[in-house]
Amino acid sequence: QSVLTQPPSVSGAPGQRVTISCTGSSSNIGAGYDVHWYQQLPGTAPKLLIYGNSNRPSGVPDRFSGSKSGTSASLAITGLQAEDEADYYCQSYDSSLSAPVVFGGGTKLTVL
Amino acid sequence: QVQLVQSGSELKKPGASVKVSCKASGYTFTSYAMNWVRQAPGQGLEWMGWINTNTGNPTYAQGFTGRFVFSLDTSVSTAYLQISSLKAEDTAVYYCARYSQYSSSWYVADYWGQGTLVTVSS
Numbered sequence: 001q002s003v004l005t006q007p008p009s010v011s012g013a014p015g016q017r018v019t020i021s022c023t024g025s026s027s028n029i030g031a032g033y034d035v036h037w038y039q040q041l042p043g044t045a046p047k048l049l050i051y052g053n054s055n056r057p058s059g060v061p062d063r064f065s066g067s068k069s070g071t072s073a074s075l076a077i078t079g080l081q082a083e084d085e086a087d088y089y090c091q092s093y094d095s096s097l098s099a100p101v102v103f104g105g106g107t108k109l110t111v112l
Numbered sequence: 113q114v115q116l117v118q119s120g121s122e123l124k125k126p127g128a129s130v131k132v133s134c135k136a137s138g139y140t141f142t143s144y145a146m147n148w149v150r151q152a153p154g155q156g157l158e159w160m161g162w163i164n165t166n167t168g169n170p171t172y173a174q175g176f177t178g179r180f181v182f183s184l185d186t187s188v189s190t191a192y193l194q195i196s197s198l199k200a201e202d203t204a205v206y207y208c209a210r211y212s213q214y215s216s217s218w219y220v221a222d223y224w225g226q227g228t229l230v231t232v233s234s
Contacts, residue, residue: 002156036220038157045207045224046149046157052214057222089157091221099173101147101159 003028004090004104011110012080020107022073022090028102030071033093037066037075040087040106049088050075077109085111114138116208116225123231129196132228134208141189142166145211147221148182148193152204162211163191198232205229 005023012018022035029035035053038046048057050066053073065076073092077084090104119133134146148160161172163182170182181194191208206228209221 034218034220038221045227046209046221047224048220048222051220051222052218055214091157099159099175101162101173103157103159106156 002105003094003096003099003102004092006088006090006104006107008105009108009110011112012077013112014080014082016080017076017078018080018109019077020075020088020090020109022075022092022104024071024073024092024102026071027096028071028092028094029068029073031095035066035068035073036091037064038089038091040089041083042086046089080111082111085109114210114223116210116223118206118208118225118228121229121231123233124198125234126198126200126232128198128232129194130198130230132193132195132206132208132230134191134193134225136189136191136210139210142186145219146182146184146191147209147211149207149209149221149224150204151207151227152201155204157207160193160206165191195230198230200232202230203232 037050039049040046053068054066063078087106089106094102115137117135122130142165145162147162150158160176163170179196183192208225210223211219212222
């Protein structure tokens with residue numbers, strides 16, 4: 001069980017908008033820690049998609065956006081494209097000394 | 113451009129050891145910490161810890177103490193992950209990832225190696 005909870009799967013048709021939630025607690029997201037999002041295409045390494053809750057690295061299309069509120073964060077993808085089909089992971093920090101860096105369990109996005 | 117190139121896949125028997133390398137290029141190696149992340153087959157990402165590339169001081173997540181060792185060779189801009197007394201449950205892809213500071217207090221893993229598959233099987 002991951003410290004951050006994500007839906008196992010989401011889907012959408014090309015051109016649609018989808019959101020992926022990442023739910024934490026008062027010891028991680030709710031404590032004010034930043035949230036990052038990674039995209040992992042099949043058979044490849046994770047790639048940074050969103051950092052610091054809502055910032056896009058250079059080269060990431062503005063179809064991808066992130067937000068954070070309370071103990072949760074969300075990744076939104078607009079204008080879905082076939083190449084967006086991937087696993088998406090949120091990551092934050094936790095005040096627990098045992099694992100200060102925590103990931104969500106990942107969400108498989110299927111483009112119908 | 114920033115690149116992290118990891119060593120190739122390994123097949124090891126239970127009880128053996130393995131050393132995974134992560135060679136960095138395109139930036140000053142000692143200016144950025146290095147993380148290690150594990151991904152078991154069909155599973156999610158699990159943070160193993162990180163190493164300060166300036167001091168060589170490692171920090172291990174719970175569950176990755178004892179058999180796991182992070183080390184460096186700064187002369188060749190390379191970080192290493194060594195796992196001893198391998199078990200079947202160590203079978204996974206291991207990633208190195210550069211830690212980059214984007215604000216006064218915050219860091220993010222902005223570049224990742226391609227991953228190294230370690231398979232433990234008799």
